[in-house]
Amino acid sequence: MNILIYYQKINLFYVSMWLKIFYNNTIMRFILFLLLFSPLLASAQITDNFSDGDFSHNPLWTGDTTEFTVNTSQQLQLNNTTAGASYLSTASANSFLDNTEWHFYIKQSFSPSSSNYARVYLASDKANLEGPLNGYYLQFGETGNLDAVELYRQTGLTSTSVARGNNSAIALSFAIGIKVTRDTIGNWNLYVDAAGGTIYALQASGNDKTFSTSNYFGISTVYSASNATKFYFDDFYNGAIILDVNAPIIVSSTVISDTKVDILFNEHVDITTSQTVNNYSANNSLNNPVNVFRDSINFGLVHLTFANQFISELKNTLTITNVRDLSGNGISNINIDFIYLFISTAAFNDLVINEILFDPKIGGVDFIEIYNRSSKIIDLRSITVSQYDTVNNVLTGVSGISKTRRLIFPKEYLVLSENGNAVKSQYNSYNPNGFLDLSILPSMNIESGTICLATGTTIIDLLKYNEDMHFPLLNETKGISLERINFERITLDRSNWHSAAEAVGFATPAYQNSQYQNPSKTDNILEIIPEIFSPDEDGMND
Known part of the structure; x- marks a missing residue:
């Protein structure tokens, strides 16, 4: 009996030593965390670009399913024949709203109003988006001609504005990209790409932490018969905030005159580094520009002015370095070519x-x-x-x-x-x-x-x-x-x-x-x- 107790003590000693080493090892704890929780982390997001041609799985959308279709452009489209209201919803990616991002594409090919509008529910405690619920939604359409993208909190049947985008931005038919983020203390940011892409510009911010959880994400539409097929949605994402770790990419160069050229980036760039003349240099004795300023509306567009005139039909190479995006990612010696063409007035028989x-x-x-x-x-x-x-x-x-x-x-x-x-x-x-x-x-x-x-x-x-x-x-x-x-x-x-x-x-x-x-x-x-x-x-x- 004493021998058995002795061996038990020895075994417990080695077990306790192994556990102490294991738990004191940061790497081992991280591996254990990944093993236990990676399945949950991998599934904690919603993405749907409808490339599979349906909305019946991955993820499953429920609601007025007969009144929607996936069109030939692989977009979710309202497809009714009479006036009405239609909705679809799917289970939320994560029950908690802290540090969450939503982004998507939306198009309405008509001028919205209080009787023709869409809502995108970022969070809801109910699958049915047409009754009382607790959650948050974006509305696209209102009375008058000041239509803006607006974020609301809905409590039962009562709606309260949290953040409102630019007035009249969607007063006419539109196709735009939307991004929304919420942090741990209830700060909401609303971003819009008016061209329908993903170069988002911050339009509004607000704070509301009334609700911290969600069960469902979805869309709802209200429409007249003439607009019963004119709502389009695509590229839904609902999940953790996506961190930007990539440097800006140069999309294009556009020659404006014989001394001016515009540079378009794929995202917004930092005002300080983008307006530093030494971050730009061109060959053919053009050297650094004498003036650089970031566009006041499109923060991904930079205007450059050089002292020397461009020679017509000569290829110039512009080198850009140290220009950073809003997350601090910087470009390192990227080249882009541009050619100035002298445009002449046509004379007789030209x-x-x-x-x-x-x-x-x-x-x-x-x-x-x-x-x-x-x-x-x-x-x-x-x-x-x-x-x-x-x-x-x-x-x-x-x-x-x-x-x-x-x-x-x-x-x-x-x-x-x-x-x-x-x-x-x-x-x-x-x-x-x-x-x-x-x-x-x-x-x-x-x-x-x-x-x-x-x-x-x-x-x-x-x-x-x-x-x-x-x-x-x-x-x-x-x-x-x-x-x-x-x-x-x-x-x-x-x-x-x-x-x-x-x-x-x-x-x-x-x-x-x-x-x-x-x-x-x-x-x-x-x-x-x-x-x-x-x-x-x-x-x-x-």
């Missing part, structure tokens, strides 16, 4: 009409091909295409070529039409990027007409065409374009135009014409007039 199709095939469309015969880079926002009234000498049926910046470079071909894809489907398309669709192309009569390129009321080029300009031996001209022969000869010269060759498919949209003649060789061209002759000595076309 741009010329080079090919036209005014009698298209069945299923086809008219087109006008223009060509930049100058050495200039021209912005087509300043150019119009129209008909020309030769009696009153005025432009008619005027259409702007482009509402946004569209440059045409020297020796570039560009086809204007109402449906470039239709043109490419019927003819060879060696330059698929050389097409620009216009909402309205000036009408082109089959028998005859005029086409004019202009800037304001100043004519750049003018063509008077007639179906008789086609090669006279053709039995059929439908679907056959008229091509310019020589860029250096005037556009109004009828002999400078010819039907496109059969060998190329009767049109050459956006590339060199089949009837093209090198301007340097025009002096050696033998021209036979008339094209059709009968050497029978009858005095007619001999």
Whole structure:
């Protein structure tokens, strides 16, 4: 008996020593923690981007399930036919609200109001989001035209504002990204990306710690019949606050003028480091900018101004270092290139009409091909295409070529039409990027007409065409374009135009014409007039 007690004491001694070593070892305690709690940590979040095409599992959403669908863009979309109210909810990621983050995408393709709005419930003690409950929600829509994203606490049926975003930010249809965080003492932060991405800007803060737990997360919608399919949701996250440990990434560089360039980052950057001129340096003797300031609205956008002018068409390399995001993560010697292009005003015959199709095939469309015969880079926002009234000498049926910046470079071909894809489907398309669709192309009569390129009321080029300009031996001209022969000869010269060759498919949209003649060789061209002759000595076309 005494021997047994002795061995028991020895065993207890070694066990106690092992436990003491184990629990005094920080690493071992951490491993034990991970082994015990990692399954809980891994599951303590909700993420759903609906890429699986449903909302019936991973996670399971319940509620008015027949009134929602996952659309072809893999977004959760309201899908009803009559006016009403619909909701979906899912179990909360974590029952505690401390140190929690929510983010998601929401779109409402109508102007919201007090009778057409969405709510996203960040926390609720009830699965049914249409009755009394305790929790917090964001509302997207209200009476009047000051609609803002607003965070509310709901107690039973009573709602109390906690934080309100910018007035009128969602007064019209919108598609935005949202992020909300709450810390351990009830501080709430509301962030919005007005472009629908994840470059969030802080819009509002508030404090409320009335409720500290949650059972459900979800959405609710109130709508008229005309808006019963116009609510969209995507990319839900509900879980622990995601810590930013990544340095900012340069998204793009945009040249503003011959001394200014804008740099866009993928997140907001710190005002001090982003406005330090020594953190930016460019080659080609540009050196450091003389002025740098972070945009007052988009904190991910930085404006740089240099003392020396950029040289047109020369590639510059900008090196950025030590610029930090709002979490303190810094960039280290990242390069981005930018090129300044000197944009010139188009003068007479800088741009010329080079090919036209005014009698298209069945299923086809008219087109006008223009060509930049100058050495200039021209912005087509300043150019119009129209008909020309030769009696009153005025432009008619005027259409702007482009509402946004569209440059045409020297020796570039560009086809204007109402449906470039239709043109490419019927003819060879060696330059698929050389097409620009216009909402309205000036009408082109089959028998005859005029086409004019202009800037304001100043004519750049003018063509008077007639179906008789086609090669006279053709039995059929439908679907056959008229091509310019020589860029250096005037556009109004009828002999400078010819039907496109059969060998190329009767049109050459956006590339060199089949009837093209090198301007340097025009002096050696033998021209036979008339094209059709009968050497029978009858005095007619001999």
